[in-house]
Amino acid sequence: MNNTEINNLLNKYWNAETNIHEELKLKEYYNSGKVAEEHQDAAPLFQIFKMESSINASNIEIKAPTETLARESRVYQLNKSWRAIAAVFVIALASIFVVKSTLNTGNTSKKATIVNVEDPEEALAYTKMALAMVSKNYRKGSDKLSIGMENVNKMNIIK
Amino acid sequence: MRNETIIKALEGYKDKLYRFSLKIVGNQFDAEDVLQELMIKVWKKREDFAQIENQEAWCMTVTRNLCIDKIRKRKGDTKDISDYHTISDRSPTPDIIAEDKESLSMVMKLLNELPQNQKEIIHLRDIEGYTYKEISEIIGLTEEQVKVNLFRARQKFKEKIKHLNLQR
Numbered sequence: 382m383n384n385t386e387i388n389n390l391l392n393k394y395w396n397a398e399t400n401i402h403e404e405l406k407l408k409e410y411y412n413s414g415k416v417a418e419e420h421q422d423a424a425p426l427f428q429i430f431k432m433e434s435s436i437n438a439s440n441i442e443i444k445a446p447t448e449t450l451a452r453e454s455r456v457y458q459l460n461k462s463w464r465a466i467a468a469v470f471v472i473a474l475a476s477i478f479v480v481k482s483t484l485n486t487g488n489t490s491k492k493a494t495i496v497n498v499e500d501p502e503e504a505l506a507y508t509k510m511a512l513a514m515v516s517k518n519y520r521k522g523s524d525k526l527s528i529g530m531e532n533v534n535k536m537n538i539i540k
Numbered sequence: 541m542r543n544e545t546i547i548k549a550l551e552g553y554k555d556k557l558y559r560f561s562l563k564i565v566g567n568q569f570d571a572e573d574v575l576q577e578l579m580i581k582v583w584k585k586r587e588d589f590a591q592i593e594n595q596e597a598w599c600m601t602v603t604r605n606l607c608i609d610k611i612r613k614r615k616g617d618t619k620d621i622s623d624y625h626t627i628s629d630r631s632p633t634p635d636i637i638a639e640d641k642e643s644l645s646m647v648m649k650l651l652n653e654l655p656q657n658q659k660e661i662i663h664l665r666d667i668e669g670y671t672y673k674e675i676s677e678i679i680g681l682t683e684e685q686v687k688v689n690l691f692r693a694r695q696k697f698k699e700k701i702k703h704l705n706l707q708r
Contacts, residue, residue: 395698397691401669422701425644429651434667438558441572443550445543446580 382410384417391423546586550579553596556668557603563663564607564656570614574606581606597670600678604660643704650700658693661686 382390390407393399399407410416411427498504550557557578561571581602582589592598654662660679664670672683679686 395694397687397694401671404666405669422704423697425647426697426701428644429648430666433559433563433663436559436562437555438572438575441554441558441575443547443554443579445547446576446583 382406384419387417387420391420543583543586546582546589549595550582550599553599556596557599559667560600560660560663561603561607563659564604565610570607570610574603574610577606578603594674594677597674597677600664601680604678643701646700646704647697650697654693654696657681658689661689662693665690 387407387410390399390403393403394407408427408430411420411424412431416424496507498507554575558571558575561574562568565571565574578599582599589595651659651662657679661675664675664678665672670678672686675681675686676683681689
């Protein structure tokens with residue numbers, strides 16, 4: 382390339398009218414070490430471009446960031462499995478509750494059944510049986526109460 | 541997309557990504573940090589990565605955004621990108637000064653003093669050799685705006701060089 386061509390290219394360059402190919406030609410010219418005196422003005426600019434384009438990322442290794450991704454995906458899986466366990470637990474609890482309440486409803490209806498007894502002796506026998514049951518449960522309750530009271534008294538003694 | 545394919549793709553333009561990052565954030569530690577963050581982003585998106593038309597331009601855009609985030613975090617505010625040139629300024633390196641190349645350090649100073657958009661456009665065009673279309677994709681401006689900014693930046697250099705010559 383002669384000086385006139387370079388001048389034309391430089392003019393186009395300053396006016397941002399050059400294409401990539403023409404800019405490459407200019408870079409080659411300025412990097413050739415044979416720059417004419419009249420073109421020396423722009424040399425520092427192209428020298429800086431050359432210097433900056435030689436910077437490389439040799440100390441950076443491109444690799445899959447496994448640690449970060451694995452950690453994230455593991456957390457996600459844990460959350461998912463815990464959610465499943467919690468859902469099963471809730472369903473199981475709900476099932477137990479429903480079954481139990483159904484059974485209880487059945488017992489209540491049994492207890493609530495009223496038996497009509499015509500014979501007075503038979504009625505007396507039922508009454509005695511019922512009173513015996515009440516008395517037995519009352520004794521159970523009072524025994525537990527007296528044991529509890531004894532414990533309370535013992536604690537007072539310790540104090 | 542397979543890990544090896546992504547690694548191969550990134551290896552092809554990691555220097556460009558690093559230089560661009562360095563140009564914006566202004567120091568190698570932040571620039572390396574940005575590249576690590578970029579890798580995480582790429583791998584998170586690895587399923588769709590193959591569908592990206594221009595992966596290199598996409599990576600450059602993500603790098604630019606990560607750099608802006610980094611500068612914002614560093615500054616602790618949300619100023620406009622045009623204000624960032626003061627932070628990302630890089631002074632002329634000691635070897636340049638040692639070589640007593642006044643004009644070289646003057647040109648470098650001028651490069652650093654350009655508005656952020658012009659600085660990025662000069663870098664992408666004159667150092668990395670991207671087309672106007674690619675630059676517009678990376679920076680998010682129209683091709684016309686890219687050309688106008690490039691014209692203004694180069695005119696500043698032309699004037700500066702003329703001024704330097706008159707002083708001699």
